[in-house]
Amino acid sequence: MSFFKRIAASMGVGGAEVDTVLDKSTFCPGDLITGTIHVRGGSVKQDIDDIDLYVMTRYIMEKDDQRIYQESKITTFRAVNRFTILPREEKSFPFQFRLPLDTPISLGSCMVWIKTNLDIKHGLDAQDNDQIQVRPHPWIDKILNAVSDCGFRLREADCEYAPYFRRRLPFVQEFEFVPNTRKYQNKLDEIELVFHLEENGLEVALEVDRKARGVSGWLEEQLNLDETLVRVRLSRDDLNQNEKELAKKFDELISQHANRRF
Structure with a gap:
């Protein structure tokens, strides 16, 4: 050789x-x-x-x-x-x-x-x-479609460093939606979803970002009080519902926090 x-x-x-x-x-x-x-x-x-x-x-x-x-x-x-x-x-x-x-x-x-x-x-x-x-897992795909049915459009999907979620990986994938109907356009800037997929269900971290209105709204925005983070756990039975039922569930949840005032 x-x-x-x-x-x-x-x-x-x-x-x-x-x-x-x-x-x-x-x-x-x-x-x-x-x-x-x-x-x-x-x-x-x-x-x-x-x-x-x-x-x-x-x-x-x-x-x-x-x-x-x-x-x-x-x-x-x-x-x-x-x-x-x-x-x-x-x-x-x-x-x-x-x-x-x-x-x-x-x-x-x-x-x-x-x-x-x-x-x-x-x-x-x-x-x-x-x-x-x-491609999205069928459960995640169903939630993405349900949120779209609530009157939102997917604007961006990024993987971002997020150690505070304490997941196996140092990042999470964030799905950023903006409202495209009158119901939410005057109330929200955006909503963000983060999924944690498991064998028996799905956890959704939903962040609702409200629009600043007036002096109090400006103060909320400066202190990040215009953002609310909600965690929702969905079982197999929940995820086996049709998209209309899931859209109704998320619409009620988003409305609740869209109308919340500091």
């Missing part, structure tokens, strides 16, 4: 390559992800410590009055343990794992991708990135 080939491979030149092929590219949280990892040997024999799959996303963090993006691992899956790949040899490894329930939805600026990391012993790791589309 050429010394120079070994040195080049350790620097990533002529080393093993990895390509992950997913059986499909669109999923819901909780779905099974399946596919095959293809590894092709380079110019020299190489020992591979393992192959890991990471489900990745990014979130916004405010730092020094700037909004910057940070990458975050949603989950890690060990797809392959140690093996050796010979020069020009090709190996394939099927895999399957579940997409976590707290995976953000592909809306607005939110991106989700699967990163494959080929850990090469004494060499530069090989990587592959595959973007996926994450």
Whole structure:
């Protein structure tokens, strides 16, 4: 084996390559992800410590009055343990794992991708990135539609740093709605929803942001008293209701806090 080939491979030149092929590219949280990892040997024999799959996303963090993006691992899956790949040899490894329930939805600026990391012993790791589309879980989709039926339009969906929610991940995905009917246009600036999906139900954190009216309204706004945060837990039975029933429930809840005065 050429010394120079070994040195080049350790620097990533002529080393093993990895390509992950997913059986499909669109999923819901909780779905099974399946596919095959293809590894092709380079110019020299190489020992591979393992192959890991990471489900990745990014979130916004405010730092020094700037909004910057940070990458975050949603989950890690060990797809392959140690093996050796010979020069020009090709190996394939099927895999399957579940997409976590707290995976953000592909809306607005939110991106989700699967990163494959080929850990090469004494060499530069090989990587592959595959973007996926994450659709809303049926329960979340039902709530989003119900809120729209209440007279709101989805304006933005961002993943934002939020350690105060004390979730598994350092961020939450916020769905920002603005009113598009007279009923709420003169009362609210916006409402924001954050979902916490579980196997047996769904928790919704609903923030209602009221419009400032007069001096007292201005004072509320300065003290952040114009915002009310409400947590709503919905069971499977609640979520099995039709959208009209859910829209009625949320309309009553939003109205209650839209009319609240400090």
